[in-house]
Amino acid sequence: MTELTTVIHDASEIVVGPGTDTPLERYENAAIAVTDGRVAAIGPIEEIIDEYPAENATHAIDASGQSVIPGFVDSHTHGLFAGDRSDEFAAKLGGERYQEILAEGGGILRTVSAVREASDDELLANLLPHLDTMCAHGTTTVEIKSGYGLDTETELRMLDVIRQADEQHPIDIVPTFMGAHAVPEDEDAESYTDRVIDEQLPAVAEQGIAEFCDVFCEEDVFSVEQSRRVLEAGMEHGLTPKVHAEEFVRLGGAQLAAEMGAASADHLLHANADDRAALAEAGVTPVLLPGTAFSLGADYADARAFLDEGGSVAVATDFNPNCHSQSMGFAIALACVGMEMTPAEALVAGTHGGARALDRAGEAGTLREGMPADVAIVDAPSHIHIPYNFGVNTVETVLKDGEPVHGGQR
Numbered sequence: 544m545t546e547l548t549t550v551i552h553d554a555s556e557i558v559v560g561p562g563t564d565t566p567l568e569r570y571e572n573a574a575i576a577v578t579d580g581r582v583a584a585i586g587p588i589e590e591i592i593d594e595y596p597a598e599n600a601t602h603a604i605d606a607s608g609q610s611v612i613p614g615f616v617d618s619h620t621h622g623l624f625a626g627d628r629s630d631e632f633a634a635k636l637g638g639e640r641y642q643e644i645l646a647e648g649g650g651i652l653r654t655v656s657a658v659r660e661a662s663d664d665e666l667l668a669n670l671l672p673h674l675d676t677m678c679a680h681g682t683t684t685v686e687i688k689s690g691y692g693l694d695t696e697t698e699l700r701m702l703d704v705i706r707q708a709d710e711q712h713p714i715d716i717v718p719t720f721m722g723a724h725a726v727p728e729d730e731d732a733e734s735y736t737d738r739v740i741d742e743q744l745p746a747v748a749e750q751g752i753a754e755f756c757d758v759f760c761e762e763d764v765f766s767v768e769q770s771r772r773v774l775e776a777g778m779e780h781g782l783t784p785k786v787h788a789e790e791f792v793r794l795g796g797a798q799l800a801a802e803m804g805a806a807s808a809d810h811l812l813h814a815n816a817d818d819r820a821a822l823a824e825a826g827v828t829p830v831l832l833p834g835t836a837f838s839l840g841a842d843y844a845d846a847r848a849f850l851d852e853g854g855s856v857a858v859a860t861d862f863n864p865n866c867h868s869q870s871m872g873f874a875i876a877l878a879c880v881g882m883e884m885t886p887a888e889a890l891v892a893g894t895h896g897g898a899r900a901l902d903r904a905g906e907a908g909t910l911r912e913g914m915p916a917d918v919a920i921v922d923a924p925s926h927i928h929i930p931y932n933f934g935v936n937t938v939e940t941v942l943k944d945g946e947p948v949h950g951g952q953r
């Protein structure tokens with residue numbers, strides 16, 4: 544028998560997702576009914592409430608004065624880590640460069656040491672509170688990468704902890720293998736690339752615990768050719784490619800992502816018009832990470848060019864020890880103020896765009912009929928308040944598959 548899980552009624556606004564002629568399809572004075580965890584009906588309240596009376600629902604939520612949006616899909620994080628690199632944040636403010644810190648064995652390599660020393664239980668205990676914070680800020684699906692192990696044992700441990708967290712926490716977690724995140728201190732990039740391909744990838748594939756394979760295609764990290772070899776090997780093992788591309792210099796990662804039909808190319812601070820055209824042509828989702836530019840003090844990616852040239856983008860947090868924010872609301876505020884996106888464009892990029900970057904456009908990021916009812920309720924009358932009220936969490940209640948997982952009913 545169908546269960547009327549939830550009815551959210553009297554919302555000032557309900558955001559469905561991207562519109563056909565408008566950036567955002569939305570209803571005012573609206574309601575949404577959820578049966579068996581999925582959106583059964585959404586629209587103006589008078590069209591919904593007769594068929595789905597709130598009093599018949601397990602959860603009836605009065606959202607008057609509030610904006611109901613799809614849960615955020617945070618499509619790029621390195622959210623599983625150990626240690627504390629806040630001192631590097633201060634050093635960067637004092638003029639040190641990210642690449643210098645990495646070349647001296649800090650940065651990613653410092654987190655690698657901390658992760659190798661941490662037990663599985665400690666890693667899980669680190670991750671779960673971050674997931675709670677993400678959830679409290681409206682994220683209902685998050686991608687998390689490995690890549691702080693850089694050896695087979697620790698990469699597998701990271702992916703297994705990500706799997707455990709996915710089982711224990713209501714947020715959906717999408718696992719990405721990123722053995723090619725940095726070159727270990729005692730190795731050269733070429734021989735380490737061989738080890739990623741010959742040792743790590745087969746072990747990851749055998750365990751079936753990753754969906755994507757990502758690589759840091761960057762000057763002094765992995766060359767385009769090394770990145771190509773890793774991603775091709777990943778594809779042979781059934782992992783969909785993703786690329787960290789053009790973050791510090793324009794090396795060719797975006798063109799590689801286009802050539803390989805990657806799910807996404809991420810960062811893109813130095814991408815040019817040829818790169819944008821190649822990504823659009825190949826249907827690769829550009830994932831823009833304004834929090835990274837903010838924390839590095841770097842210039843933002845040219846979101847306007849991506850959008851004005853007819854493409855679409857995702858916006859994600861890039862939560863990691865170098866970019867320490869779990870908040871999609873803050874990423875959206877930066878997307879608006881730093882990258883000149885409209886609040887509607889930024890919201891779509893943080894929901895539907897993120898779902899596209901994770902090959903989940905049919906399962907997350909919009910509130911159309913039949914979709915899982917992953918919902919964030921913003922305690923303000925419109926989605927514009929998310930970036931307008933920057934630095935503040937405007938999300939009051941979060942539902943996953945129609946069930947409240949954060950906040951309360953009024």
Ligand SMILES: N=CN[C@@H](CCC(=O)O)C(=O)O
Nearest residue numbers: 650651759835861863864865
């Ligand atoms: N740029 C490479 N990787 C991460 C940073 C990871 C770290 O510094 O720990 C990123 O996407 O921003």
Ligand SMILES: [Zn+2]
Nearest residue numbers: 619621787861
């Ligand atoms: Zn990253």
